[in-house]
Amino acid sequence: MDYKSRRWVTMDNGGNPFIVYERYKENETPYLEVFLNPDDDDYYDYDANGEQLPVQAVFDRPIFTTRFQRIFIGRDPYMWSDEWLAEYEGNSIVVQDVEGKLYYIGECIFSFELAEGDELTDEAIYTSLMGNNWVPYPALITEHNLYLLIEDAVIPRDAIPLGIDPYQVYYGYMLPDGSKPGDVYSDAADEARHREFVKQHNVRPFKRNDVWERFQRR
Numbered sequence: 001m002d003y004k005s006r007r008w009v010t011m012d013n014g015g016n017p018f019i020v021y022e023r024y025k026e027n028e029t030p031y032l033e034v035f036l037n038p039d040d041d042d043y044y045d046y047d048a049n050g051e052q053l054p055v056q057a058v059f060d061r062p063i064f065t066t067r068f069q070r071i072f073i074g075r076d077p078y079m080w081s082d083e084w085l086a087e088y089e090g091n092s093i094v095v096q097d098v099e100g101k102l103y104y105i106g107e108c109i110f111s112f113e114l115a116e117g118d119e120l121t122d123e124a125i126y127t128s129l130m131g132n133n134w135v136p137y138p139a140l141i142t143e144h145n146l147y148l149l150i151e152d153a154v155i156p157r158d159a160i161p162l163g164i165d166p167y168q169v170y171y172g173y174m175l176p177d178g179s180k181p182g183d184v185y186s187d188a189a190d191e192a193r194h195r196e197f198v199k200q201h202n203v204r205p206f207k208r209n210d211v212w213e214r215f216q217r218r
Contacts, residue, residue, distance in 0.1 A: 008073065008090030009037065011134045012107035020093055020105060022071060032071070032095055034064040034105060064109055070096040070120065074106075074128025074138055091136040092128045094149075096120055104149050106136060113207040115154050118144050129165060137167045152205045159201040170197065 006022040016037050023031040074092035076085045092106035102120065103111050106128075114120065125141040140147040146155045146166055153170060160166045160176050168174035172193030175181060181193065197203065 008093060010093065010106050011088070011091040011130070011136055014134045017107060018105060018109075020090070029067040029069075029098060030071070032064075032066050032068050033062040034109065035062050064103075064105075066095065066097045066103070068095045068097050069100075070122065072124065072126035072140070074126060074136060076130045077127055085130070088128070088130045088136075091130060091134075092138045092149075094126055094138070094140055104138070106138060106149070108211065110211040111209045112147075112149070112152075113209070114142065114147075115145050115204075115206060118142050125162070129167070131167075137165075139166050147206060152208055153203050154206045155203050156201055159197075170194065170203075172197065 004024045008020040008022075009016045010018045010020065016039060019035045019037050021033045021035075023033065025031075072094040073090055074088075074094075076088040076091070092104070095103050095105065097103070100120075101111055102114070103109060120142060123143070126138070127141075128136045128138040131137055136150075138149040140149060141157060141162070144157055146157050146160060147153070148155065148166060148170060151167075151170065155166065155170070160169050161178075164176065164178045165174065169176050172181075172190035175193075176197075181189065
């Protein structure tokens with residue numbers, strides 16, 4: 001195939017679970033393929049009879065494919081500027097297929113639904129801040145909402161200003177204006193701020209479907 005391709009490697013807790021290829025060909029809808037990463041040796045899979053497959057057989061075939069209309073490549077913006085840290089580019093991905101279905105590809109793969117009345121446009125923002133131990137913190141920001149993809153949480157967009165780490169606010173480590181809480185650090189205080197934030201802003205779960213659990217890292 002004379003496809004033009006871009007290659008990404010997702011990140012998770014020190015590992016690299018998936019290799020993702022964007023494939024483009026003139027006059028054809030772009031195509032996405034996801035493979036398990038042979039350099040990440042924590043995988044195994046089974047055939048239809050329940051027999052464990054040889055390791056190479058697991059890596060030689062894509063575990064997920066789709067034609068897509070939109071793709072958002074996870075980037076870790078440097079101080080929330082237009083620059084990003086190149087070594088973390090592609091640490092997670094959100095893709096919308098030709099039928100409008102949304103998929104997250106990171107530590108695992110799942111499809112998900114936006115909140116009622118929300119829609120994905122080209123103006124959406126996708127960030128994937130890198131935390132300790134190579135753990136990405138992906139956030140999809142639409143016109144109306146902010147989606148914390150590893151917490152299954154939907155937050156009204158105006159609850160956290162753009163440029164403030166939404167996970168830090170959600171976990172109670174930071175206030176929505178970006179400042180640190182004035183009280184002494186404690187798990188109990190963080191949890192109390194988290195509960196108050198969830199209540200005040202009516203934070204709710206989004207619907208997660210089609211989780212590829214068996215392809216998560218073992």
